[in-house]
């Protein structure tokens with residue numbers, strides 16, 4: 001793929017103009033297209049494959065991802081499809097084999113500790129089931145998805161990006177001109193390579209394989225409802241994901257043999273044959289004569305690394321192109337969905353002329369540190385769950401999933417911070433209390449006869465939430481709308497506004513009487529007005545957040 005310094009060859013075919021070109025149409029490309037479309041921005045996602053994912057891969061979706069899907073009206077459908085394959089109370093346990101001894105319960109129930117902190121929860125759903133839903137919603141909202149096509153080269157200048165797209169059916173090439181390009185082209189991102197952006201981290205951990213199979217494992221599940229079974233025995237280390245009936249699923253293998261400190265142990269895919277796969281599968285199920293059918297064996301590299309930067313000019317890296325993690329912890333796809341969520345509203349506001357291009361630089365300053373932290377935490381889980389014998393040198397302390405999911409804080413010019421600068425980037429969500437830069441907390445509200453969450457108020461525009469003393473904040477919001485020409489929603493919580501059912505709003509958002517909070521379209525707190533701050537400060541603060549100078 002040509003880099004930004006080279007000119008992409010001119011094709012004979014037509015030229016197409018689109019505000020945003022997305023390279024890759026898998027989990028993160030589709031999410032980006034869907035979210036951009038929800039903000040009224042047209043995009044073209046170009047995907048090499050003939051359609052959405054054909055392998056389950058990601059299965060463990062975190063609270064923040066489901067909150068985003070809820071905003072897009074997909075939560076109910078996702079839950080329903082999830083129940084067809086997984087138990088909503090499923091967990092993550094470790095066994096010697098399915099039929100053998102249980103070693104540990106890493107997570108007894110996927111949603112332990114989530115209660116009261118979100119209007120939704122974690123869900124197991126396979127990526128190949130989720131992607132068609134994202135695709136349908138993206139297309140319904142106006143995104144264009146082009147399959148069996150690939151971006152072969154691109155260049156950028158001060159006005160935009162010019163890319164060459166090849167139709168893989170007939171070999172024809174055409175030119176696409178876009179204002180911005182999002183590289184959601186996966187771990188081996190050729191866009192990232194063309195931009196010369198380095199990856200940093202722990203490198204390739206193993207040459208793993210995933211064995212997709214059918215076998216009657218039901219008798220060995222022993223009533224356990226787990227979504228993920230880690231397997232550790234002298235033959236192999238890896239994990240199962242099985243359907244509810246225990247008839248079909250996959251076994252991902254990260255190492256073979258007893259001595260995982262040997263390099264050969266993590267070279268699982270070398271010399272892998274169907275016979276060897278059957279042997280390993282039998283050892284993992286723990287029933288030597290069980291009849292089974294292997295559907296497919298897919299080699300893949302488990303890697304833990306993050307790109308040194310997520311932006312180069314008008315090109316942004318998202319998803320596995322920006323960070324790649326071993327599947328332990330289930331962070332990869334989730335972090336990518338959150339990249340897309342952070343980027344989509346920023347691109348939309350800049351493209352609509354509502355924000356200055358400086359806003360886009362905050363994508364890197366906000367998401368790169370989260371990517372780096374997540375890579376560390378996935379590595380902790382790989383090191384301690386899969387290869388503990390390799391020791392803990394260079395392994396960071398374990399941080400709880402809930403903190404990784406909804407406890408991170410952004411620091412950038414798109415946040416008017418009011419806390420100490422030296423505060424850690426990750427904290428328990430209960431301690432964050434609506435700090436600028438953190439995810440706006442969930443509080444139960446009543447609107448008419450309907451119970452909703454504060455999170456249901458976010459997604460499209462900036463939102464001002466004020467407490468009982470709201471008149472001046474309502475006027476301040478109207479003034480800011482007029483001055484900046486940007487839509488801002490206003491909600492009063494309590495005293496005649498939305499009902500604060502459990503009277504938690506002021507405490508959850510750390511608001512003093514008469515205060516207000518400004519929440520970004522991605523549901524992160526942008527600003528919390530100090531008690532003596534006048535509502536007129538809103539215009540100036542938002543103008544700075546939007547890089548409107």
Ligand SMILES: Cc1cc2nc3c(=O)[nH]c(=O)nc-3n(C[C@H](O)[C@H](O)[C@H](O)COP(=O)(O)OP(=O)(O)OC[C@H]3O[C@@H](n4cnc5c(N)ncnc54)[C@H](O)[C@@H]3O)c2cc1C
Pocket residue numbers: 023024025026027028029046047048049057058059060061127149150151152184185186187190210252300318319320321327329330331332333334335336
């Ligand atoms: C066994 C396994 C289990 C996993 N479990 C979980 C889990 O439980 N939870 C979780 O969150 N994550 C999990 N993951 C990780 C998750 O699958 C990935 O993080 C996710 O797929 C990344 O999505 P992406 O869109 O960024 O990249 P990809 O899924 O890699 O998609 C990139 C797409 O770009 C296309 N492409 C590349 N170059 C071009 C080009 N030049 N032109 C056009 N198209 C191009 C490719 O064809 C591909 O479809 C798991 C992964 C594995 C292997």
